[in-house]
Amino acid sequence: MTSRPASLPALAGLAPPPVPAAGARLSLGLDAVDARLGGGFEVAALHELYAQGEGDAASVAGFALLLALRCGRPGPILWLREDRAARYDRPYGLGLADLGLDPARLVLVQAPDTLALLRAGAEAVGCAALAAVLLEPFGKAPAFDLTASRRLMLAAARSGVLTLALRSGDPVPSAAQSRWHVAAAASLTPGANAPSSMSGASAPGAPVFAVTLLRHRSGIGGFATRLEWDRDSASFTAPRSGPAPAAVPLRAAAAPESGRRHAA
Amino acid sequence: MAVDGQALAAGLAPGMRLADARARVPELLAQPHDPAADAALLEWLADGCDRYTPMVMAVPPHGLVLDITGCAHLFGGEAALVDDLVTRLARLGLTAWPALAATPDAALALARHQADCIDDLPIAALELPEASELALRRAGLLTIGRVARQHMPALAARFGEALPHLLARLSGAIAVPVTPRRPPAPVEVERRFAAPLTQVEAALAAIEALVVRAGLLLTERAEGGRRFDVALFRSDGHVARLVVETAAPVRDPAVLIRLLRERIGALADPIDPGFGFDLIRLMVPVTAPLAAQQLQLEGGSLADSEVGALVDRLGARLGRGRVRRLVAADSHIPEQAAFELPLGDAATGAAWTVAAPGEPPLRPVTLFDPPQIIQVIAEVPDGPPRRFRWRRQTHDVVRHEGPERIAAQWWRRADGAGLTRDYYRVEDSNGRRFWLFRHGLYGSEKPDPGWYLHGLFA
Numbered sequence: 263m264t265s266r267p268a269s270l271p272a273l274a275g276l277a278p279p280p281v282p283a284a285g286a287r288l289s290l291g292l293d294a295v296d297a298r299l300g301g302g303f304e305v306a307a308l309h310e311l312y313a314q315g316e317g318d319a320a321s322v323a324g325f326a327l328l329l330a331l332r333c334g335r336p337g338p339i340l341w342l343r344e345d346r347a348a349r350y351d352r353p354y355g356l357g358l359a360d361l362g363l364d365p366a367r368l369v370l371v372q373a374p375d376t377l378a379l380l381r382a383g384a385e386a387v388g389c390a391a392l393a394a395v396l397l398e399p400f401g402k403a404p405a406f407d408l409t410a411s412r413r414l415m416l417a418a419a420r421s422g423v424l425t426l427a428l429r430s431g432d433p434v435p436s437a438a439q440s441r442w443h444v445a446a447a448a449s450l451t452p453g454a455n456a457p458s459s460m461s462g463a464s465a466p467g468a469p470v471f472a473v474t475l476l477r478h479r480s481g482i483g484g485f486a487t488r489l490e491w492d493r494d495s496a497s498f499t500a501p502r503s504g505p506a507p508a509a510v511p512l513r514a515a516a517a518p519e520s521g522r523r524h525a526a
Numbered sequence: 527m528a529v530d531g532q533a534l535a536a537g538l539a540p541g542m543r544l545a546d547a548r549a550r551v552p553e554l555l556a557q558p559h560d561p562a563a564d565a566a567l568l569e570w571l572a573d574g575c576d577r578y579t580p581m582v583m584a585v586p587p588h589g590l591v592l593d594i595t596g597c598a599h600l601f602g603g604e605a606a607l608v609d610d611l612v613t614r615l616a617r618l619g620l621t622a623w624p625a626l627a628a629t630p631d632a633a634l635a636l637a638r639h640q641a642d643c644i645d646d647l648p649i650a651a652l653e654l655p656e657a658s659e660l661a662l663r664r665a666g667l668l669t670i671g672r673v674a675r676q677h678m679p680a681l682a683a684r685f686g687e688a689l690p691h692l693l694a695r696l697s698g699a700i701a702v703p704v705t706p707r708r709p710p711a712p713v714e715v716e717r718r719f720a721a722p723l724t725q726v727e728a729a730l731a732a733i734e735a736l737v738v739r740a741g742l743l744l745t746e747r748a749e750g751g752r753r754f755d756v757a758l759f760r761s762d763g764h765v766a767r768l769v770v771e772t773a774a775p776v777r778d779p780a781v782l783i784r785l786l787r788e789r790i791g792a793l794a795d796p797i798d799p800g801f802g803f804d805l806i807r808l809m810v811p812v813t814a815p816l817a818a819q820q821l822q823l824e825g826g827s828l829a830d831s832e833v834g835a836l837v838d839r840l841g842a843r844l845g846r847g848r849v850r851r852l853v854a855a856d857s858h859i860p861e862q863a864a865f866e867l868p869l870g871d872a873a874t875g876a877a878w879t880v881a882a883p884g885e886p887p888l889r890p891v892t893l894f895d896p897p898q899i900i901q902v903i904a905e906v907p908d909g910p911p912r913r914f915r916w917r918r919q920t921h922d923v924v925r926h927e928g929p930e931r932i933a934a935q936w937w938r939r940a941d942g943a944g945l946t947r948d949y950y951r952v953e954d955s956n957g958r959r960f961w962l963f964r965h966g967l968y969g970s971e972k973p974d975p976g977w978y979l980h981g982l983f984a
Contacts, residue, residue: 317919317958317982324891324984338833351892354981355852355864359878360887361984365852366878369833370866371840372848382840391832446984448957449886449925465927466953468886469984491984494883 291497306422307439308415313430314445321446326426330394333424337393344400362493376405387417394424402431411436447472450501574763591630593704628698645671711809722802736808750775750816759805775814788842890961890981897978908968921954959983
């Protein structure tokens with residue numbers, strides 16, 4: 263599924279030599295968090311971003327796009343979605359530009375179902391000319407299982423493409439390098455025109471993400487932190503008044519899957 | 527009522543009433559007339575006749591005109607071509623009345639009236655108004671040959687300009703071209719098989735050979751194809767088609783073969799070889815200039831072509847409209863300010879506007895289409911929202927900014943009407959950010975304006 267080298271001798275000659283991208287790291291721009299992750303996200307790997315609640319899908323998508331923006335690879339960012347999701351909402355170019363991402367870099371692929379999405383995703387991850395691939399299966403997507411994630415992980419390791427799975431529901435066993443919970447968090451920096459209304463409430467500020475590391479393949483302990491996106495420096499910053507990344511009790515973070523780890 | 531050969535032999539005739547016919551032949555089998563099915567069958571036959579010449583014209587209700595100029599020798603002469611066609615149709619259980627003539631009109635008339643030469647055709651072949659036909663018959667001019675020998679200006683004076691014109695069309699004095707059902711493609715390659723191919727794999731191998739030949743032709747023309755049609759002609763007359771479209775001009779056989787395999791893999795009903803394919807044709811109807819390529823030293827163009835190949839593969843499998851890019855448009859209506867286009871469509875949009883430095887994002891990451899209705903509680907009817915309910919969940923607004931007032935496009939509408947929208951960026955107690963709007967100004971435009979959720983911020 264990932265490739266058909268036997269039937270394509272001519273193409274094999276065209277492909278550039280595989281780049282040893284195993285060491286490439288995606289720094290969040292926040293020393294404390296990067297240090298905990300051993301330098302940042304592994305670029306040539308699959309990372310899973312789970313929406314913490316039902317309404318956090320937009321935060322997950324935003325966080326994934328910002329990771330793709332920071333991964334340091336040139337080339338387009340491929341975002342795979344399903345028909346069922348596209349029926350409700352669609353990526354909005356002006357909003358992406360407001361995050362600091364050039365919408366022209368984005369390639370949107372719409373798959374009819376989860377299986378088609380995974381097939382297309384596996385093929386896309388194998389294309390080393392892409393910067394990142396975002397896979398957004400609709401709903402719980404049981405078809406996105408251990409096998410599918412392992413396939414994506416291997417393809418990402420080979421091509422060096424940052425691969426992000428945007429998921430919802432309870433975490434399921436997978437071969438991903440890391441697994442995160444992402445949720446929206448309250449604005450910390452007030453907007454430029456903060457005292458904007460008669461009621462005195464301040465305006466929503468820059469995006470803030472509450473991210474929790476649930477699991478990491480290299481055994482990094484779980485922790486939770488808040489990340490604020492600073493568009494002007496294209497970097498995550500520590501919330502100015504927020505707490506430093508505090509370790510959450512690992513047991514609590516890992517508890518939901520302790521029983522499933524054997525299955526994985 | 528129409529009749530077939532057996533019914534004719536039993537003494538029935540077209541135009542007879544069904545009750546009369548049943549009285550004469552009690553065991554008569556009658557089928558209701560289905561013009562749509564007849565037309566579909568004619569189109570299907572016309573598809574199959576593509577094997578002889580690209581110039582095929584369907585003449586409803588039951589005529590097919592093939593322009594075989596310059597094609598007949600490929601089939602061993604005109605007579606052999608007609609024989610082949612009649613045999614194939616007979617295999618389908620269809621009776622054909624073939625006729626060969628210099629013009630489409632003459633051929634149709636000869637076939638309809640089963641005459642051997644134009645002069646012997648009855649004047650009914652001219653399809654004149656009834657009065658004119660009766661007058662000609664009274665004058666003793668029963669065949670076309672006799673009419674054609676008359677003094678033309680006199681005929682025109684008596685029966686109008688139409689008659690000489692029709693005669694000229696029949697005789698070929700006025701050239702009436704055949705309008706083909708599809709324009710001939712700039713590049714076409716085909717291969718015929720003496721023994722029909724009954725294996726899909728064999729057909730694929732043949733297609734690959736054709737792709738290589740088409741690639742050579744395209745290289746000679748310094749062009750690449752944007753669209754490739756493969757027509758697989760089955761020996762029973764059915765034609766299966768495969769269409770592949772690419773974002774950029776392509777002529778590399780390896781890429782094309784891979785795209786065609788993707789397309790075959792994505793077919794809803796697999797290709798059925800049936801009794802075998804006896805002709806496979808590859809057409810390249812859309813071409814674009816494509817110079818001979820040299821790899822750049824920096825590898826820039828290689829990466830571009832790699833992404834292009836991926837996009838083409840995904841497009842071939844999922845459908846070209848499913849691989850899109852975002853394009854900005856010059857509009858202040860939020861949902862019209864950005865749209866999606868299939869990748870490869872050469873339309874450049876407006877430039878993207880970016881918020882000022884230090885400003886938080888003013889537009890959401892995702893937009894609902896259509897906006898979702900929400901129930902809102904506000905302190906005052908034209909004030910900011912306090913609390914709203916969406917998807918059975920209540921959200922308390924903690925922070926808000928607005929309104930950002932966006933007027934309707936009154937200059938586009940004759941009545942100048944349209945509701946103004948007041949947009950608010952709000953944040954709820956969980957930190958989630960929403961883009962809401964009130965549809966209509968309270969009081970002046972609408973007594974009870976509705977609220978909608980238009981997008982979600984990251």
